[in-house]
Amino acid sequence: MKINVNGKELTIDVTANPSLLEALREQLDLTGTKYGCGEGACGACKVLVNGTPLPACITPAVTVQGKKVITIEGLETNGELHPVQQAFLEVDAFQCAYCAPGMIINAVALLEKNSNPTKQEIVDAMNGNICRCCTYPQIVEAIYQAGKQLA
Numbered sequence: 316m317k318i319n320v321n322g323k324e325l326t327i328d329v330t331a332n333p334s335l336l337e338a339l340r341e342q343l344d345l346t347g348t349k350y351g352c353g354e355g356a357c358g359a360c361k362v363l364v365n366g367t368p369l370p371a372c373i374t375p376a377v378t379v380q381g382k383k384v385i386t387i388e389g390l391e392t393n394g395e396l397h398p399v400q401q402a403f404l405e406v407d408a409f410q411c412a413y414c415a416p417g418m419i420i421n422a423v424a425l426l427e428k429n430s431n432p433t434k435q436e437i438v439d440a441m442n443g444n445i446c447r448c449c450t451y452p453q454i455v456e457a458i459y460q461a462g463k464q465l466a
C-alpha cells in the first residue's frame with residue numbers, strides 16, 4: 316500500500332495488518348515516533364494524520380491510505396527545526412526525552428488551532444500525553460514560548 320509520510324509517497328506491506336506505528340518504525344525506519352503503552356493511553360506514539368494528532372499504536376496503517384501523515388522527522392523545514400522543537404531545546408523540556416516526539420506533535424496541532432494559548436489551555440490540550448520524568452512545567456513553558464513566537 317502507498318502511504319504519504321512527511322510529504323513522500325512510500326510503500327508499506329499491510330499483509331499482517333500492522334499498526335501505523337509498526338509500519339513507521341519497522342518498515343520505514345522512522346524511529347522518532349516512540350512505543351510507550353501500546354494502547355492509546357500515553358501519547359508517545361502520536362503523529363499527525365491530516366493535521367490531527369493520533370496515537371499511531373492503535374491506528375491500523377490501512378486507515379491512513381490517502382491521508383497525509385507527519386511524524387516528528389517531518390516537522391523541520393529546510394534543516395530548520397519547527398518553533399516547538401526549538402522551544403523544547405531552549406527550555407530544556409525533557410529528561411530522558413522519550414515522551415518528547417509525541418508531546419511536540421500534539422503541541423504543533425494545538426498551536427495550529429490556537430497559536431497563542433494560555434498555560435491552562437496548554438495543560439488541557441496536553442492531557443493525553445504522559446511524561447514519566449514529570450517535566451510537565453518545562454513542557455508547558457516550551458509550548459507557551461513557541462506560541463508567543465508563532466502568534
Ligand code: FES
Nearest residue numbers: 351352353358372
Ligand atoms: S504508545 Fe501509543 S499511546 Fe502509548
Ligand code: FES
Nearest residue numbers: 410412446447448
Ligand atoms: S522526559 Fe522522560 S518521559 Fe518525558
